[in-house]
Amino acid sequence: MKNFDTDVAVVGAGLIGSATALALRQRGVAVVMLERDLGGSRASGVNFGGVRRQGRSPAQLHLAARAHPIWADLKAKIGIDGEYVRSGHIKLARSQADLTALAAYAARVADFDLGLEILEGRAFRERYPCFGPEIIGGSFCPGDGQANPRLVAAAYAQAARQAGCEVIERCPVTGITREGDGFLLRCGDAVAVRARRLVNAAGAWGAGIAAALGDDIPMRFDYPTILVTEPLPPIVSVNIGIEGGGFYGRQVERGNLVMGGGFGVASGDGASRPDSGALARIGGRAAAILPATRHARVIRIWAGIEGYTADKNPFIGESANVPGLFHAFGFSGGGFQIAPAVGEVLCELICEGRSSTPVEAFRPDRFQQQSAEPGRTP
Ligand SMILES: Cc1cc2nc3c(=O)[nH]c(=O)nc-3n(C[C@H](O)[C@H](O)[C@H](O)COP(=O)(O)OP(=O)(O)OC[C@H]3O[C@@H](n4cnc5c(N)ncnc54)[C@H](O)[C@@H]3O)c2cc1C
Missing domain, CATH: 3.30.9.10 (D-Amino Acid Oxidase, subunit A, domain 2)
Known part of the structure; x- marks a missing residue:
């Protein structure tokens, strides 16, 4: 059994998890990121590649505006331009x-x-x-454009690793429990991670991770x-x-x-x-x-497999029930363009308790009194 003790554990090395891990490392925060498959191999790496602000809800356009200049300078961030072009x-x-x-x-x-x-x-x-x-x-x-998701998603995970994040692939998180004020994550008998904060960036599987800690967050899957x-x-x-x-x-x-x-x-x-x-x-x-x-x-x-919410907006923010647990999932077919900004926002929420980009509309508990459409299992 390998044991880790860290400031932040991230579940899921898709674009959201990797962008968060990278931003945290750039502030010197210790991060362990656990990925069931390979970094960027799920929705983040197999999507359409639309880097699009047009059509997003006004609530998401704040995030999209923050992500927009990052795409133009992607090479500085992750070492490749990801075939990004501002094609319109x-x-x-x-x-x-x-x-x-x-x-x-x-x-x-x-x-x-x-x-x-x-x-x-x-x-x-x-x-x-x-x-x-x-x-x-x-x-x-x-100003909108397109990019190659296969390149971008893998490069984000690699950039997080190069910035000092411990990225553990082929390591499905099978158990999560509270331990004092923090969390204990287990990947079978192979890996145990103790962390003071936890980021749930498990994509279509995010609601399952939330439920393991008592957060009932409605989401459905689609393909x-x-x-x-x-x-x-x-x-x-x-x-x-x-x-x-x-x-x-x-x-x-x-x-x-x-x-x-x-x-x-x-x-x-x-x-x-x-x-x-x-x-x-x-x-x-x-x-x-x-x-x-x-x-x-x-x-x-x-x-691909993607999680969809009733209002097509993601869940981003700290759990109302479990202090130190930060959710970021349910991107409803639109997480590619905004992912670089979501990573920075989560880093701000974790390190400062607030973000300079408005994300109140994405509160994870906003449907707590409502029931979601019946989901399909991935
Ligand atoms: C076909 C398709 C087309 C799309 N087109 C666009 C587009 O053009 N533009 C756009 O903006 N968005 C698009 N999207 C949406 C976008 O790809 C997603 O919103 C975004 O990639 C979500 O990123 P993520 O990191 O949350 O999820 P993912 O990339 O799915 O990452 C989540 C990770 O968590 C891991 N994980 C899950 N459970 C566990 C566990 N128990 N232990 C360890 N790891 C776990 C998974 O293996 C996965 O790698 C599209 C999606 C699809 C599927």
Whole structure:
């Protein structure tokens, strides 16, 4: 049995756990991070790669604004640029009602300096000849972009390690108990960690970790699905979403189109797989939205596992019931862009008891009196 005694233990070496561990180490705080699989191998490493502020709730835009400059200087933070590009992000409209909704959103978030531009008619067609006739316009956010999650997630975990964090992989936390004012975590008989503070960054499994310490936090699981085509000639450089959801896509520099917009199914033992109906629907939407993809061959498919909350906002903050326990999970399909900021915020909450970025809207106990949608097990 290996024993550790530390200031902060982090459960989960996804982007949220790794960004938190890195920020804490940069303040000189001792951190042990425990990861069941490999750092960045779950949602953080298999997501779509949309680095997008447009479409987020105003509550999340504070975090998104804090993360925005970190992405531009990622190399200084984690040693690689993660193929991050500020390609812009366009949210497409299929109807006048969609355009009205996009304009209303632009007005609602005007204070956040997103530079949103509503395009329609000839101006839209001339700028984006790639879109099919059912697309009549869109809202363009010039500062948004895209990155390669496989590179970014692993590099964040590695940066935390290089900053002095003890990162223990293939080490599932199987038991957590209170010990005095702190916590005792066990990974079977292999590892025991005593920590004064605990960060629950276990992603889709976060509600289970919370429940082990008596926090009942409602969350459901789902399995967002991604398809990748063979390399194609240049079609589109901007990151694409659509009003009302159901499709997102981006073309990487090598020419492959990466796209999603549907959900897969659980395949047991913490794994997931795509669903054939969802794959067909994404392919059909791609052909209508980007006609040049109509005959493209799909070369890879997968489904990740993500935790979703009733208001689609994450849980971030100290437990109301267990002092020293900090939750950060339930990112509801949108944790990639904001993760660098969430790590800094958690570090501030742990070290100073408050954050310079407002996170009150993400209180872990905000649904305590309400019941969540029934969940599916991952
Ligand atoms: C297919 C897909 C597409 C997405 N697209 C986007 C996008 O374009 N833009 C965007 O902003 N967001 C996107 N997201 C959401 C984003 O990826 C997630 O919100 C974010 O990665 C969550 O990070 P995390 O660190 O909380 O979770 P994870 O990356 O899941 O990390 C949690 C870690 O905890 C570990 N863990 C769990 N239980 C234990 C335990 N008992 N002991 C030890 N370790 C444990 C897990 O193994 C895992 O590595 C997408 C998600 C998916 C799945």
